[in-house]
Amino acid sequence: MRFFLQMGYGMLSMNRDLLTRYAAGADAGVIVWPRTTDPQQALSHAQDVHRLRGSVLFDSCFYAPRSEHARITSFPYWPSADAYDTTEFTAEAGRQFAEEAIRYQVETLRVTEILLPGSFVNTIDQQWLDTHRQFAEAGAKAERGGRRVFSTVAIGEDLIVHQQSFDRLINELTTFPVDGVYFLYRSPNGQYLTTNDVFLLNLLIGFLSLSLAGKEIIIGYANQQDLIFAAAGVGTIASGNFRNVRRFNPAIFEEQEAQDLSRKTWFYDGNSMSEFRTEQLDIAYHHLGMRGRFGPRSPEADVLLDAINPSQADWPERSSFMHFLQILREQWIGFAQVPRNRRAAAASAMVHLAAQQITGYRNSRFALGQRSAADALPIYADVLEQFQALETDRIAEL
Amino acid sequence: MNRFEPAQTSVQMALTGFRSLAKIGAGSQKIVFRAERNDGNVCAVKLYPVDTVQRGSRAEREIQAITAVTGPQFATFHGMRRLPIEGVEFVVIEEEFIDGDTLKSRMSGTPLPISFVRHLGGQLLEALRVIEACRLVHRDIKPDNVMISSADRVVVIDFGIVRHLDESSLTATWAPRGPMTLAYAAPEQVSNDKAAIAIRTDLYAMGLVLYEAATGFNPITTGVSRDTIPGRILTHSPEELARVRPDVPAEFSRFVHRLVEKQAHRRPQTVQAARQLFDRIQWSSL
Secondary structure, three states: OEEEEEOOOOHHHHHHHHHHHHOOOOOEEEEEOOOOOOHHHHHHHHHHHHHOOOEEEEOOOOOOOOOOOHHHHOOOOOOOHHHEEOOEEOHHHHHHHHHHHHHHHHHHHOOOOEEOOOOEEOOOOHHHHHHHHHHHHHHHHOOOOOOOEEEEEEEOHHHHHOHHHHHHHHHHHOOOOOOEEEEEEOOHHHOOOOOOHHHHHHHHHHHHHHHHOOOEEEEOOOOHHHHHHHHHOOOEEEEOOOHHHOOOOHHHHOOOOOOOOOOOOEEEEOOOOEEEEHHHHHHHHHHOOOOOOOOOOOOOOHHHHOOOOHHHOOOOHHHHHHHHHHHHHHHHHHHHHOOHHHHHHHHHHHHHHHHHHHHHHHHOOOOOOOOOOOOHHHHHHHHHHHHHHHOHHHHHOO | OOOOOOOHHHHHHHOOOEEEEEEEEEOOOOEEEEEEEOOOOEEEEEEEEOOOHHHHHHHHHHHHHHHHOOOOOOOOEEEEEEEEEOOEEEEEEEEEOOOEEEHHHHHOOOOOOHHHHHHHHHHHHHHHHHHHHOOEEOOOOOHHHEEEEOOOOEEEOOOOOOEEOOOOOOOOOOOOOOOOOHHHOOHHHHOOOHHHOOHHHHHHHHHHHHHHHHHOOOOOOOOOOHHHHHHHHHHOOOOOHHHHOOOOOHHHHHHHHHHOOOOHHHOOOOHHHHHHHHHOOOOOOO
């Protein structure tokens, strides 16, 4: 199991601190991106991560090929407007673009593994499949010094819930000449934690097929919801600080935003897979007798959880993010202790425990607030149960 | 365009070194003879007219395939030459003659003994392992294309519509579907989803062949009109094998149903993966 840090505003120093704490090895690293860095910063950060012995990957953020985002389009591999034939690449231009993106990663950033470019799509069509197969073939042929190559598949909710389209996508991906897939999905209705059972079940089944086809899966822009995908053989998740890097939204790659930060600080309660405001913890401590029920702890969380008044504790945004990333990583890496073909049961157990925790909070009259997983957990539990029933034989093959 | 077929006397005159030729089969691309050499040895002779570009390309692909696959599950390749017969260019292949029956005639609508079905499964997997290693997809695994010798040697024949995964397709993308035998065609063949065609397409056909060998009937085509078959290939799931033939091991039944999954991504993706499942089957009741 591997846990990567996804870039976002303010992640440069956090990446260094977290990698130092992780005593990073092959199971930790950073997915550098162009959205909040210029080429020089990206290079310098990649060098830092290498020094800390972390893996370096690079997300080219090609989700919106016609992007006008100044930083994203300033990178040397970005295609010029004449590479396109109306909306899609000309065949030669597509191959050249993929080669440029690979060369940049290999020669400039000296990445550990190669993430091929991928554009966002919400309905599948042959042209998209052909273009991405062409990228994959370029990756297979490239001088890559033994590095593994991942196709980037960034897709929307309509495609995932449309069974025929999603099957077609997975049927093709299983034959791409790549080592794995860097998978990014946009949730139905932009939900942070999804309550669409068909959506989640289809993802689980698709990931299982990819895993059984020998493709490693990296889920990018992940949050605690993605812990359930350990059930389907997913080996790596990547997450970051702000919510825009914990849930994939292709819109953020189209234009530079003036302000896309949410400045409230939250506490990730891994026990319930939920996030709470510090003011909620005040009430829980003082009026509901719930001290000691939140956790697990991280080096940052002690000051918050031991405070008389959590809302008055020294709990800056940075601590909130560091804590989230620490605990999410622990939860994810914890699956490494379980054989792959038993992780569905382990994920199910994790979800049930979190749901029990929520029930306990409710019984204590704790107001769960807007970022609790209360609505999502029963869906996760049902979906995992259905997944295990439908896929008993295939899960056993993991 | 119909294939050109020369008179047998013309063939006999053009092919030197044989004292007798007996036509044993003919398809859209070739004519096959049982041929007795002057030294008394028997072989199979296949004649491929290359009178059109399309036929020439298909013949070339088939010849590439049959020279690539080797092992007891295939006829041994002896040699190839080009000859004009009645003014038309032919490619002539000589290969081992398999003295036996097709699986189709062996079955003749009756279930085969489980011990034979097990043997058949193991041999077909071995054949597909070789085909996969050559980056090929046979695309026409069916009882007519599986020979069974008198010693129960299983031989896969007829690479007439073979797909080479590293070469461009000969079927137009806009074509409704590529070449196939409908009764054993996988859903991705019926929908001409070329990019999805891989060894798992042959595994699907193998699953249907095993189902038929165990039960005596093809679960897709039996009892239905021909025009409903394409739809059934896409939507109809065969009745559970273990219910139709209760004495087959449950794991074997599950194995067959994994092979005939409608969605290619739900089948074993490699022959090795299928082999692992097959090897786990408890045949102890045999």
